[in-house]
Amino acid sequence: MKKRKVLIYIILSYGITWALWIPLLLNYQLGADIPLLPGQFYLASFGPILGAIITSLLCGGGEIRTWFKRTYSFQFSKKWLAIAVLMPISYGIIGIAAHRLAMGVWPDFSRFGLTEKLPGFNLWQTALVWILTFGLGEESGWRGFLLPELTKRYSLRISSLLVALVWIFWHLPAFFFNPTYLNMGPGIIGWAISLTFGSVLLAWLSNGSGFSVIPVLIWHGGFDLITASDEGAQVMAMVCSMLVIVQGIWLIRKMARSEVKGQR
Template identity: 30%
Template sequence: MKTKINYLAIVVFYSIAIALRYVTNKTTVLDNLSSEFLKVILQGIGPAIGAVISFLIFKIKPTPSLKGNYKNLLIPLLLYWIFPIVLILGTEYYTSGTFSFVAVTAILVYGLLEEMGWRGFLQQELKSLPAIANVLIVATLWFIWHLNFNLTTSNILFFGILILASWGIGAVADRTHSLLAVSAFHSLNNFFPEMSQIKIIILILLVSVWILSLIIKKRKQNRL
């Protein structure tokens, strides 16, 4: 278990993450970019860049990976990326005749880039802290990174959601060590910014399948 926190690495990581967030979200640097897909990706790339640079500078070995502790990459790829893409796009095409492949893919990639930082780097770097302290610090820095400081009810609710997400996604990270898994859970909120009956059904189905798979995975690991 990691026992020493590299605070300088965290400062470097967060400085890069929040600086890039400011440039891509609070300035006009992306205004002339024609690709909406690329624009979305760049808006969430800060945590990933910060994590990679911190890993390299401070020679920190990443714990999570795309595959995680699954036997091969295909399992988490099918379960956490292909399954939601097929389910969401299939339902969308059946109900409205549209097919938002680029948008759905962008949401997953965006979630992956964020999770490379929050769970892939920061949560692991704070591993020696008590679990509640880890969750609160990650959630607070994650909230500040969004650069939205209006004292509104929705913002307070959003902070609460980030605390729950830091706990829940953090548990998935601990269980799977897979960035594909945590990015999928991260993307749920972005998949469904507005709820409807069909979206609630999709959400329940996705979460149910994923949680069941985690339970089965844990039972198999306990038998070993």
């Protein structure tokens, strides 16, 4: 692992995303009335992928081709695609049951997956937005570039935790303008824990598919569709996050045991 390469990548990813989010922050906090692009919040999700592309180009020597071929490869066992699809579906089923138990009524299935952040979008359009923005935009960088680069020096377990740290602080400007983050309050601690163990789970999924992000972005888009929808914002989001934490704990212990066996 080249520390300079990783540092350049992080600076670029943060810089591109924050350059698009800070005007939103200034408009919200100071009433700055800065002109915005349509969907500027979502466009900022491309910071990690653009950071990966620019860093690879700066490194030269065919780095961009190597990154692209690995990141978007379909040369992996298709069981990882099945896992990526079935996990969010399972979360959704359990979340629906939990909603029924907690609220005494079934969720409004006509609004399932929809959000006021994307007015007029149906379920499939919303899913496509999540997959192409915070799925493709983030995962092409976090799991497609940063994770494999870190694993050149550290174990998968440690690498996944380092990615989580970078991922958490990447969100920082959003906590000052985005209603989802503004309303978290003390829940920010749970969010950070869930994201950390989510990073462990996604590292496991990415590693299993040879660091291809295809299964990962499907999982990420499906998870966002369930947890970021207005109908699932309370009970379902909390239950799904708890499931990710439980899975992450199990996986990180499994990774640690593998490291111990590898040292014998």
